[in-house]
Amino acid sequence: MNQIDEKLQPILNVVLQRNAGEAEFHQAVREVLESLGHVVAKHPGYAEDALIERICEPERQIIFRVPWIDDNGQVQINRGFRVQFNSALGPYKGGIRFHPSVNLGIVKFLGFEQIFKNALTGLPIGGGKGGSDFDPRGRSDREIMRFCQSFMIELHRHVGEYTDVPAGDIGVGGREIGYMFGMYKRLTNRYEAAVLTGKALVHGGSRARTEATGYGTAYFVQRMLSTRSESFEGRRVVVSGTGNVAIYAMEKALEFGAKIVACSDSNGYVVDENGIDLDLVKQIKEVRRARISEYAQLKGKGAHYIDGGSIWDVPCEVALPCATQNELSGRDAKALIKNGVVAVGEGANMPSTPEAVQAFREAGTLFAPGKAANAGGVATSALEMQQNASRDSWTFERTEERLAEIMDGIHDRCARTAEEYGAPGDYVLGANITGFVRVAEAMRALGVV
Numbered sequence: 001m002n003q004i005d006e007k008l009q010p011i012l013n014v015v016l017q018r019n020a021g022e023a024e025f026h027q028a029v030r031e032v033l034e035s036l037g038h039v040v041a042k043h044p045g046y047a048e049d050a051l052i053e054r055i056c057e058p059e060r061q062i063i064f065r066v067p068w069i070d071d072n073g074q075v076q077i078n079r080g081f082r083v084q085f086n087s088a089l090g091p092y093k094g095g096i097r098f099h100p101s102v103n104l105g106i107v108k109f110l111g112f113e114q115i116f117k118n119a120l121t122g123l124p125i126g127g128g129k130g131g132s133d134f135d136p137r138g139r140s141d142r143e144i145m146r147f148c149q150s151f152m153i154e155l156h157r158h159v160g161e162y163t164d165v166p167a168g169d170i171g172v173g174g175r176e177i178g179y180m181f182g183m184y185k186r187l188t189n190r191y192e193a194a195v196l197t198g199k200a201l202v203h204g205g206s207r208a209r210t211e212a213t214g215y216g217t218a219y220f221v222q223r224m225l226s227t228r229s230e231s232f233e234g235r236r237v238v239v240s241g242t243g244n245v246a247i248y249a250m251e252k253a254l255e256f257g258a259k260i261v262a263c264s265d266s267n268g269y270v271v272d273e274n275g276i277d278l279d280l281v282k283q284i285k286e287v288r289r290a291r292i293s294e295y296a297q298l299k300g301k302g303a304h305y306i307d308g309g310s311i312w313d314v315p316c317e318v319a320l321p322c323a324t325q326n327e328l329s330g331r332d333a334k335a336l337i338k339n340g341v342v343a344v345g346e347g348a349n350m351p352s353t354p355e356a357v358q359a360f361r362e363a364g365t366l367f368a369p370g371k372a373a374n375a376g377g378v379a380t381s382a383l384e385m386q387q388n389a390s391r392d393s394w395t396f397e398r399t400e401e402r403l404a405e406i407m408d409g410i411h412d413r414c415a416r417t418a419e420e421y422g423a424p425g426d427y428v429l430g431a432n433i434t435g436f437v438r439v440a441e442a443m444r445a446l447g448v449v
């Protein structure tokens with residue numbers, strides 16, 4: 001692990017003590033603090049007025065009971081969360097995750113990452129995150145609807161266009177956003193479209209929002225490759241996951257001329273040496289909501305499925321972890337490096353463990369951290385808010401053009417900052433410092449609040 005500046009170690013100690021047992025949150029804070037040593041050495045002003053301590057403490061944390069009735073008439077209880085982390089730059093903004101692994105520590109790590117990610121976009125959005133330990137897998141459409149409605153009955157009093165604007169994340173897509181928006185509208189008697197993003201087009205959703213996180217990751221990686229006069233063209237690419245982020249990262253990488261050789265779900269992974277057939281993946285995952293193992297059965301020759309195992313053992317030149325946190329270990333990173341990986345772009349939030357990040361840095365692998373590489377999703381959410389505010393609806397082309405511009409801007413700002421701090425090509429440092437400085441400036445000007 002990297003050293004923490006001696007001025008910052010006491011801040012980390014307080015975070016560890018105050019948030020006992022929240023391992024993912026500790027991991028996310030530690031990584032940012034490791035980068036900030038360079039900033040406070042250069043600009044001691046940022047260490048004043050407990051500015052960094054304030055950034056590490058959420059402005060508000062809401063935990064609530066979510067009761068709902070399943071299809072058998074049984075009452076079920078889940079726990080709901082919304083962590084409103086930082087509103088210096090705009091209303092809290094960040095997704096809602098429905099997954100059995102969700103707890104306060106997970107929501108806090110995601111909310112903390114979101115502050116810097118949102119700052120990097122250059123758009124006026126603060127950071128927050130929410131979710132529930134509800135497991136949508138195997139639930140009927142009616143059960144999903146009743147759960148989303150119950151979740152919003154509590155959440156509605158805490159959100160709003162100018163307060164907090166949730167969106168989707170793992171387990172929450174267009175269908176769930178629709179049910180939540182329906183209940184919000186009924187409870188408030190307001191057609192306040194910008195209270196949620198990721199809506200259907202008919203409710204004021206933005207074109208390209210569904211594609212944005214994955215497309216944005218591919219744009220970022222393409223730009224990062226170009227700094228070494230490389231590109232996706234002809235490259236072997238492995239993408240973990242087959243959710244919304246993975247599918248559209250694959251789509252854009254294919255457009256850039258890549259060959260996708262493997263993708264996965266939480267059970268296992270498929271390898272197709274002829275190149276993954278994305279239409280078939282979409283059919284299995286988006287239409288039938290089935291398992292990726294079916295891919296090999298339907299495809300036959302050339303494709304095979306491995307139950308369990310590590311997708312990172314598949315040799316590739318570009319790796320895009322797009323599934324979930326800590327899915328790529330130090331061991332996985334070493335396997336990728338040994339097999340000649342050139343670039344890694346995180347489509348998921350914090351998918352690489354600290355050991356993996358360290359290994360990539362030492363090997364000189366181009367490494368794009370999630371808070372920079374996957375910011376295209378939330379950036380397009382902010383474009384959705386813009387369209388709602390002006391009661392407008394942009395074309396797909398116009399929206400994607402803005403997305404591409406934003407991703408190039410994030411890339412270039414991170415690269416410039418890394419250079420300025422004497423670490424050219426270090427996108428982790430570049431992203432953490434660039435995001436922090438924007439939030440810190442905004443907070444300073446607001447006084448101690």
Ligand code: GLU
Nearest residue numbers: 094095167168169378381
């Ligand atoms: N959940 C996404 C993320 O991790 C999107 C959040 C949003 O659009 O507000 O950034």
